[in-house]
Amino acid sequence: MYRNIPELLNAAEQIAGLTLGELAHQHHIAIPGSLRREKGWIGQLLELALGATAGSKPQQDFPELGVELKTLPLANNDLPLESTFVCSAPLLNQQTITWNTSNVHHKLSTVLWIPIIGDRTQNIASRVIGTPWLWQPSAAQEQILRQDWEDIMELIALGKVESVSARHGEALQLRPKAANGQSLTPAIGIDGTIIQTRPRGFYLRSSFTRKLLQAQFQL
DNA sequence: GGCTGATCATAG
DNA sequence: CTATGATCAGCC
Numbered sequence: 329m330y331r332n333i334p335e336l337l338n339a340a341e342q343i344a345g346l347t348l349g350e351l352a353h354q355h356h357i358a359i360p361g362s363l364r365r366e367k368g369w370i371g372q373l374l375e376l377a378l379g380a381t382a383g384s385k386p387q388q389d390f391p392e393l394g395v396e397l398k399t400l401p402l403a404n405n406d407l408p409l410e411s412t413f414v415c416s417a418p419l420l421n422q423q424t425i426t427w428n429t430s431n432v433h434h435k436l437s438t439v440l441w442i443p444i445i446g447d448r449t450q451n452i453a454s455r456v457i458g459t460p461w462l463w464q465p466s467a468a469q470e471q472i473l474r475q476d477w478e479d480i481m482e483l484i485a486l487g488k489v490e491s492v493s494a495r496h497g498e499a500l501q502l503r504p505k506a507a508n509g510q511s512l513t514p515a516i517g518i519d520g521t522i523i524q525t526r527p528r529g530f531y532l533r534s535s536f537t538r539k540l541l542q543a544q545f546q547l
Numbered sequence: 548g549g550c551t552g553a554t555c556a557t558a559g
Numbered sequence: 560c561t562a563t564g565a566t567c568a569g570c571c
Contacts, residue, residue, distance in 0.1 A: 365555055368564025372557095375564080384558050384563035401566085411550085413565055448566085494551045504552055505565095513560075526553090527561085534550090 329379045333393050333438075333462065339378055340442060340460035348444070349453030351377055359453045370444055370452075371399045388435065395462075396439045400537055402458065403447045406547060408534040416505055417528040419484055419515035427474045430481075432500065432530050436473065439463045441540070461544045469499075476500035477530070487518040489525055499536040505529030 330336040343351060348370065352359050355376055360366045374380075380389040380397055389397040401409040415431040427433055443458030465473060476497035483492050494503045506527045517523035541547060 363555090363566060366564095367555055367566045368557085370566095371564040384561085386562055389563095399565085410566060416562075501551090504554085506554075507556090508554055509552090511560085 330390065330393060333395060336378070336390060336393060336395060336440065337460065337462055340440060343377055344457050344459050346457050347453060348373065348455045348457065351457065352453070361452075363452065370401075370455075371397075374399055374442055374457075390440075394438055396435050396437075398439050398441055400441050400443050400541075401447075402443050402445045402541075404445065406443075406445070406541065406545075408537045408541070409447060411501070411503075411534050412532040412537055413505065414500070414530040414532060417480075417484065417502055417530055419489055419513060419525065419528065420522075422481060423485060425481070427477055430477060432473065432477050436465060436532075441537075443541075459545075463540060463544070472499045472536075480530075485516065487516045487520060489515045489528065490523075492528075494531075497533070499533055501531050501533055502528050503531055 330339065349359060352373055355373070357373060357376070360369055363369055375389060375397060378397065381391070388395060398412055400412065403409050415435050418425060418431075440460060440462055442460045444455055445458050446452075446455030476499055480492055480496055480500070480502050483489065483496075492502050494501045496502060504526045509526065511527055512524040513527045514522050515525045
């Protein structure tokens with residue numbers, strides 16, 4: 329669909345300034361009254377609008393360009409409202425994975441961020457698509473992410489997954505990522521045996537994405 | 548009010 | 560179950 333990244337960025341810039349209501353209307357999509365039961369609705373609308381590959385393929389949104397698309401909800405003061413989900417965390421057989429071969433590294437190598445301005449109290453249709461920007465981690469940013477990832481992955485490998493809370497990690501944190509509290513997946517237990525635990529995912533802290541915004545827009 | 552832990556929809 | 564897309568909700 330896009331021959332290169334600038335074409336994609338340009339397409340994203342074309343829809344900046346539109347409200348979600350306007351964009352949804354263009355694509356004949358009904359707007360939910362709440363995101364409570366459709367948490368991924370905004371992200372999916374943007375994927376549709378920009379022509380990202382639909383479905384649940386476990387790779388980037390624009391594989392031919394190596395670009396991952398992420399929406400970033402902002403309050404009206406331009407600060408991130410939420411952390412950003414990156415990918416699920418491998419809890420088993422992860423001994424052969426290194427930072428450079430990890431899913432986190434891959435997903436975050438190039439991200440097209442699309443701010444969505446409007447807090448929880450604002451109706452979804454009136455929220456506004458902000459100015460998109462392309463991000464590739466600086467050496468310093470990558471170092472922080474790598475350190476967090478390695479620390480967390482080591483704890484998982486040592487069978488301490490249950491003791492890793494969301495308080496770990498400067499930029500990257502580990503949190504539950506599941507349909508509900510009943511979901512279970514195998515992981516390494518403290519004696520090296522296999523235990524069942526809640527699936528986990530890696531998330532970028534909002535303090536980290538806030539810095540990305542500030543660096544990009546000199547806020 | 549921020550943050551952690553819990554949760555929702557859908558596809559395969 | 561895992562993957563995709565995330566936000567909700569209540570504790571501190």
